[in-house]
Amino acid sequence: MSDPHPATTPPTPARDSAGNRLLGRGSWREARYVADLLRAETVGGAILLAAAVAALVWANSPWRDGYAALRDTVIGPHALHLDLSLGTWAADGLLAVFFLVAGIELKREFVAGDLSDRRKAALPIAAAVCGVALPAILFVVTATLMSRGDSASELGGILRGWAIPTATDIAFALAVLAVIGTHLPSALRSFLLTLAVVDDLIAITIIAVFYTDTVSFLWLLAAVIPLAAWRLLLKRKITNPLILAIPALLAWVFVHSSGVHATVAGVLLGLLVPVNREVEDDPDRHSLAERIEHKIRPFSAGFAVPVFAFFAAGVTVVGGGFGSALTDAAAVGVVVGLVVGKTVGVLGGTWAVARFTRAELDEDLAWTDVLGLSMLAGVGFTVSLLVGELAFGNGSERDDHVKLAVLCGSVIAALLSSVVLRMRNQHYRLVEARETADRDHDGVPDVYETEGRLDPA
Numbered sequence: 001m002s003d004p005h006p007a008t009t010p011p012t013p014a015r016d017s018a019g020n021r022l023l024g025r026g027s028w029r030e031a032r033y034v035a036d037l038l039r040a041e042t043v044g045g046a047i048l049l050a051a052a053v054a055a056l057v058w059a060n061s062p063w064r065d066g067y068a069a070l071r072d073t074v075i076g077p078h079a080l081h082l083d084l085s086l087g088t089w090a091a092d093g094l095l096a097v098f099f100l101v102a103g104i105e106l107k108r109e110f111v112a113g114d115l116s117d118r119r120k121a122a123l124p125i126a127a128a129v130c131g132v133a134l135p136a137i138l139f140v141v142t143a144t145l146m147s148r149g150d151s152a153s154e155l156g157g158i159l160r161g162w163a164i165p166t167a168t169d170i171a172f173a174l175a176v177l178a179v180i181g182t183h184l185p186s187a188l189r190s191f192l193l194t195l196a197v198v199d200d201l202i203a204i205t206i207i208a209v210f211y212t213d214t215v216s217f218l219w220l221l222a223a224v225i226p227l228a229a230w231r232l233l234l235k236r237k238i239t240n241p242l243i244l245a246i247p248a249l250l251a252w253v254f255v256h257s258s259g260v261h262a263t264v265a266g267v268l269l270g271l272l273v274p275v276n277r278e279v280e281d282d283p284d285r286h287s288l289a290e291r292i293e294h295k296i297r298p299f300s301a302g303f304a305v306p307v308f309a310f311f312a313a314g315v316t317v318v319g320g321g322f323g324s325a326l327t328d329a330a331a332v333g334v335v336v337g338l339v340v341g342k343t344v345g346v347l348g349g350t351w352a353v354a355r356f357t358r359a360e361l362d363e364d365l366a367w368t369d370v371l372g373l374s375m376l377a378g379v380g381f382t383v384s385l386l387v388g389e390l391a392f393g394n395g396s397e398r399d400d401h402v403k404l405a406v407l408c409g410s411v412i413a414a415l416l417s418s419v420v421l422r423m424r425n426q427h428y429r430l431v432e433a434r435e436t437a438d439r440d441h442d443g444v445p446d447v448y449e450t451e452g453r454l455d456p457a
Contacts, residue, residue, distance in 0.1 A: 021362045022123060022354055023187045023370075044301025045175025048381070051306035052313040052407070059314035071311050072395075081257065087311040087394055091386055094304035096252055096266035098382065101300045102200045103270015104293045112280035114194050123353050124191060128198035130349030131377055135165040135341030139333035146329035157398075160391040161330045163210065164402060165337025165409065167203045167383035170196035171301060173376050176414040180421065183428040185364060186435055188373055195346070195377065203383045204267050211390040212260050219258035223265065226250035231272045234288065241295070261390065305382055312385040313407065315400045322404060330398055331405035334384075338409030339416070342378035347371055364431050372420035378413030380406060 058067045076082040076089070084092065109115040114124065139162050147155045170193065177184060184192075226247035233244060248269055255265035279287040286294075325331040350370050354360065361367065388402040421428075438445050 022359045023191055023362050023365055042174040042178045045171035047306045048171050048309050049175050051310040055310045055314035060317050067314050090308040090311045092262040095308050096263045097300045097304040099263045099266035100270045101297055103267040104273050104289055105197050107271050107275050108289055109197050111275040112277045124194040124198050126353050127346045127349035128195050131342050131345040132166040132202050134345035135337030136162045138341040139337040142333040142336045143329040158330045163206045164384050164387045165334045167380045168196050168199045168377045169381035172381045173379040180418045183432045185431045207261050208264050214259045216258045219254050223251050223254035234274055315403045325401040325404045328401040331401040334405035335409040338378040338380050339412050343374045346374035346377045372417050375413055375417035379410045
């Protein structure tokens with residue numbers, strides 16, 4: 001793909017008021033919200049990486065038995081069927097907090113974000129759907145080709161992992177951007193965030209539908225009561241954490257007891273948080289959803305997800321573990337899905353929207369940028385590791401192989417995207433300089449005012 005922008009100052013684009021531009025710059029309110037959110041996610045991604053590295057080092061050290069013993073330590077009341085290992089508590093309990101934040105993000109996007117505008121939503125939805133479907137297809141094709149001669153039951157067991165390479169880890173991806181130091185334009189960062197939000201919605205649906213073996217509808221019906229109480233408390237502006245924790249914990253326990261993965265409770269709680277579009281659109285007001293998300297996100301990004309990563313990423317590489325993974329059809333399928341499937345899927349979905357709507361990329365961007373971002377979408381970690389455990393069982397040999405595959409596939413995707421995005425970094429710097437210039441010192445970059453994009457508020 002040719003790069004239409006040499007390393008010179010980019011011309012000020014003539015914005016099309018008809019809105020037939022893909023990945024155009026949004027409003028100042030949207031840009032500020034995305035910048036704040038991605039800054040928090042980047043810090044969380046750095047902690048996540050540190051936790052994963054610590055787990056890998058410990059699990060491959062002479063003290064690896066201590067790591068396994070800690071991960072498998074069982075705590076919790078047996079009478080409530082909550083006598084779970086620490087690893088399971090991290091996957092079922094702490095990740096519910098992560099999905100609670102994801103649920104709030106989903107609600108805000110659907111009510112007041114890009115996903116509330118059908119025209120704007122078409123691009124991230126198409127890219128996300130293609131970015132989920134193609135990795136799954138490539139996983140199935142790769143695993144089937146490598147398993148020729150195996151029994152139908154063996155192949156069926158392998159294919160349970162079809163959803164592993166479908167998820168993008170936004171925190172991990174942003175940590176990669178922070179490491180390589182790229183000055184990605186605000187439109188691409190916003191697209192990456194919205195893509196990840198839609199990706200999370202699809203992943204949550206997959207977990208609830210395809211990785212639930214038995215369901216107790218009585219327990220699910222019981223979960224409606226604390227969920228309704230949670231909603232009622234928030235509608236009445238009761239936000240005391242101790243009071244809100246009661247229906248939240250009860251909802252988690254009931255959903256866990258129903259047989260549906262407990263993280264679904266987190267999503268449902270997040271989706272039930274009231275969102276007022278008028279308040280969300282006002283940059284000088286903080287909505288209820290924003291305040292709740294602001295309180296929970298540090299715990300989610302700084303503790304819940306890193307602890308899950310610590311217990312999930314500790315796989316043995318030495319002593320033949322890596323070699324065995326290379327011959328495991330499921331592991332190879334995961335790498336192919338993350339590296340090839342995500343890239344072609346996200347890029348193809350974006351191209352399809354451009355092709356069928358006859359829209360063009362914003363003048364500041366080139367298809368090279370979309371290629372680099374599509375490669376970055378192949379960085380999967382948190383949800384991919386969770387789906388691997390659900391598909392093959394935590395601690396099983398195949399689950400360990402898949403964990404290695406997720407790590408390797410994510411690293412490969414990160415390296416490839418780094419190469420492509422760094423090639424355009426000088427151009428990104430020039431775009432960033434124009435997007436942040438504030439010559440009248442009114443707190444709003446001039447480009448948002450001159451393009452008529454400043455919010456009325």
